[in-house]
Amino acid sequence: MQGLEDLYREIILDHYKNPRNSGQLDTPPAHRAEGYNPLCGDEVAVYVANEGDKIVDIKMSGQGCSISRSSASLMTVAVKGKTVAEARDAIRTFKNMMSIHEASLGAEAEDQAAPADLRTLGELAALQGVVKFPVRIKCATLAWNTLSQVLDEIEAGA
């Protein structure tokens, strides 16, 4: 089960069993978006409360596998207290990490950018093993795509 140790890292299982920032925020004033993975039925709702361009609070709720739940939990920790622009950077960096698998087959520029960015990911780097399991990449990116929608909404309203 060597391969699986790369996928189910301790940090991931910890965030799965003890999700951080689990719950909801009142909308409005908070903004909310929902994401679905039609393949497996995973659902996530992301709530963001902002003051100007700063994310002052974030919550997530829904249901899903260990990868989608832990990724959502890790994401809330990573972007809470950050600016919208910083959160967008985090989304980009994370999705870059998730696309290493595909990038290595094609685009070289992305491939080179990724390792440097990894150092900025902190605990999120634990999800790096997911790229070895391509079917699960969608699980890991679900909450991030949903956050991206919430940020769009915040910026559209600003």
Place this chain on the structure above:
Amino acid sequence: METMTTQETAAAADTLDVAKIRADFPIFDRHGEKPLHFLDSAASSQRPIQVLAVMDEYYETTHANVHRGVYGLAERATAQYEESRGAVGAFIGAPDPSREIVFTKNATESLNLVANSFARGILAPGDKVVLTKMEHHANLVPWLMVKDQLGIEIVYIDHDADGYLDLDGLDAKLDGAKLVSLTLCSNVLGTLNPVKEIAARAHAAGALVAADGAQYVPHIATDVQDLGVDMLAFTGHKMLGPTGIGVLWAKAELLERMPPFLGGGDMILDVRLDGFTPNELPYKFEAGTPPIAEAIGLGAAVKYLSALGMEKVRAHEIALTEYALGRFEEAFGKDMVVHGPRNPLDRGGVLSFAYRDVHPHDISQVLDQFGVCVRAGHHCAKPLMRTLGVAATARASLYIYNDRSDVEGLIEAIAATRSFFG
């Protein structure tokens, strides 16, 4: 393995020679390094060399378009294609295969054909169609599309917590209905629905009956006349045939009344600039070049199944289901919940389960490390998932090439999820 179920079960399990069957399926030797516990035949079965060889032989010696050329090659291709139609019809007891068997792409297309044709020529706004709450999306979404298009009313038959249809109040639901469309065997619960009884009651109420046989025809001897249905949809790739070939059987007099679904070549007798005259049965429903090699492959598949004997196939699956349910109970007790009827006689070899609170995706991922293939997800039955109160399940499904070693492999792999998920 020390604890076996009853002697009778052991004897019944031996009705199929699984080792001999497995030798016919190249994939078990050639898929890779790990032993393969293929427990996902409800999604798509594997296929034996007998099917593959017939298709190769056809392409290497015979191929030409059917129903068109007057040259010998085209005649032979047409003859083989039509021969398969006959074989498939005989396999389900169709009284008149040469007119009643329509080749499609898959069961989904067969059901879409029924829904679209009924919407065009048989149903009127406000008409009632009765479905069950355990339908696959293929027998649900086409009717929801007809509802949007035509404004029909859809009424659902409920089921209880064990997966049995609730037939109390059925007659009220059937009252005034034009059509009942339901699955013979649930792809999630495994429930074998009492279609014969429902068909009789539907007919008494003046409704037609369409059956989704995708999970039934591959596993249980099927006789459309005995079932008493008017239409039956099923697919080739779940019954040892290739992908890309499905079947709709319907009574000839009903097919005559049904307008065509897809338009194009082969489905017409005459075309003018202001209209067309549809072809005779069954070509009226087979627009364009059909999946010829696939139809011939399906003919070989039903021949293979018939040679095994569908009664034996069913006995094998009952015995293996009983064994699996017993061993799950022994190994995991209350930690494992199998959805659907308890009684193996009331269900097909489809075992949807929950294990502790491990997500089906995670179960499936760990199982893969052991060479155990199961499906994880909503199984194209989202409304049913909601009534079960789950977002997804893991599903192991059994077929002719599975035996007790596959069940044991599954159990060993499920137990291993504890090393990650406690």
